[in-house]
Amino acid sequence: MSDPLLWHRLQFAFTIIYHYLFPQLTMGLALLIVVLKIVGLRTGRAKWDDAARFWIRIFGINFAMGVVTGIPMEFQFGTNWARFSEIAGGVIGQTLAMEGMFAFFLESAFLGLLVFGERRLGRRGHFLAAAALFLGSWLSGYFIVTTNAFMQYPVGHEVGPGGHLHLVDFWAFVLSPWALAQYAHTMMASVVTASFVMAAVGAYYALQGLHGGQARLFLRIGVAAGLLSSVLVAFPTGDLQAKLVAEHQPVTLAAMEGRFESGGMAEINVIGQPNVRERRLDNPIRIPGMLSWLAYGQFHRNVRGLNEFPEDVWPDNIELLYYAFHVMAGLGTLFILLMATAAVFDWRGRLGRSRLLLWILMLAFPFPYIANTAGWMTTELGRQPWLVYGILRTADGASPTVHAGTALFTLIGFSGLYFVLGLLFLHLIGREIAHGPTALNPNEGTAALAHGAEVPRD
């Protein structure tokens, strides 16, 4: 209780998990909105613009939540992880500052135009605003993932006097292979979330018999994008990521799979409970050779177990890491199966008539959120006990002057505030979905333009 480290870690974990519930939707949705706007531009049919307008409203509320919950993240590096900031600021400060200067300015300048500027900008202009926001939010994701990738696999730096890290090779840092693989994996996973949400809203309308054309549109786009992105999350991006972990963090890989002994023909454990005290996996169901193959591309290759590493470099919460990884990988597999089934039904023109499948699609939307959260936990727990892998231990990165009670107090503060915001957020999203997609009233549109033209200029 008196160790502040625990509360610093819990606070950061809580605030970032909560924060990431919003960007994972907005980043994926930004892409889908661009797709809707492109089709709308090319076909000239209003239903695509109507669909885009509906999703832009959902996007707006989520984006606001993402912005306000994102502000504390940057500050917590300093408030709670002051030693880490002091030591690594010369490197990770670069990407965090670039995120502000390149991505946030772009996003904030075009968000208002996307949400409120459709009449003012016209079709082409509104599409450009959507494209700018897509670019900004995906750029933002890249800078954050690059920051994290450095903590996982430090490159491009130099260790100076006092252990401070300095950037010497900019391109090695921003084009780190770890960053590229993790970025592709993360962004595809965010498209999965957005696709599932879109399909779920479509399924809800279809089951209720509401907004017939829009329901079909949401379902088709959701299922098509969902299938494509679910497959891409697993292969090649997830596979690439796993190979990097195997190469650079072998102890993490062993902990993720609950593997205590080394050996060839290493197995994937579909189910099982890691028993750290006895150093074994209880009740496993195994697929022999799969882990060797996934990690190294050969079934017989040796995969090292935890016993080969000193205990002080083992991740400090092997159980949670193991479960988080298995939840992520398990759900990812189910996503492919579900979306493939839905795609087959759609292809045969039977998606709208299978109430069971619609029910499943409607209720499936929380699971990408769970998988994304589990994936993030896998990444961060797997990196332990390091803040910067092999260079700075988590225990050495916390603020020296902040007491345990102080950190606990602010954790409680965030919990209360975020709980209330969460309720209000759900209420608003519920209202938007109940309201549904609507057409732009043409009379109102011209009236607004005429009104806008009369605005006195200063």
Place this chain on the structure above:
Amino acid sequence: MIELWFAIAALMLATYVVLDGFDFGAGALHLFVAKSDQERRQVLAAIGPFWDGNEVWLLATGGVLFVAFPKVLAAGLSGFYFAIFLVLWTLILRGIAIEFRSHIEQPLWRAAWDVVFGVASALLPVLFGAALGNLLRGLPMNQEGWFSLPLFTDFTASGEVGILDWYTVLVGVFALLAIVGHGGTYLAWKTDGTVHARSRTAATWCYATVAVLWPIVTAATAAVNATLYEALSSRPLAWLALAAALGGIVSVVLGLRGHRPLQAFLGSSAFLGGLLGATAALVFPVMLRATSGDDLSLTAYNSAVPPASLRIALGWWVIAAPLAVVYFVVLFRIHRGKAIAPRQGEGY
């Protein structure tokens, strides 16, 4: 190179204060200058397209401090722990208030968010002002360059100090009045009708008080930090900045009296920017001043990362900064003219 990064950080901070300052000020004023829902939406329409981008300057300034002077960021944020979280929670509530208010047309819902928005907008300048006061007064830094301050102790500005004492509260109040005045000139520029008239009156009163308080705050600063003004004779930039601040306040008075609200707003911006610029020029190279001994202060020189890292950062900064300026020019051009409250269901 280090001097350049100090200047960049100071410039970005001043930009932040001038930009987010007008939406803080407008937010703090809106409970008083806008009474009906229609009037309040007029205020929100005036700042709605900008406030999010304005706030990004805070994050970008934090990012610049992080990359160039990481020790300053680390010591400052962890030392002011409680105050920082107060700022963060207030920023969260304020941002949510602006966004959520528009989505439900219900008097009670809107009134509640209006109060949150107004109170948060007023609290933030006080907190930021008090933070500036702390930097000027000095901090009890230890040998490793860390400190930790309680929220307040006995309100004296020497000995066992807290974040709030008579001096930092004075600076906080001064900041509040200046920011509210700034927001008043902005609203006078961007609105018409009753909101315009009330904002103009409010800005006049705020700036009258600011003009009275300015010498008092200056004297108080000399009392808590005797060394600060010694540098004045050798810092031409500080003179220049002070002249800008003085010119700014004259321009505010002339602009408000002569019904040229844009001139008043620009003058107000020059006043805020000039004051901050003068402060930066006077404290340089000290960033976190130690009361426990001059050699314990964190300066630009002892907390900067090596030149190679600074050069790398400059490489992308010179691309990013003009882009940011272009976005803002485009944004202000698109939303030029008086703000009009949108019809129901169209936001804000």
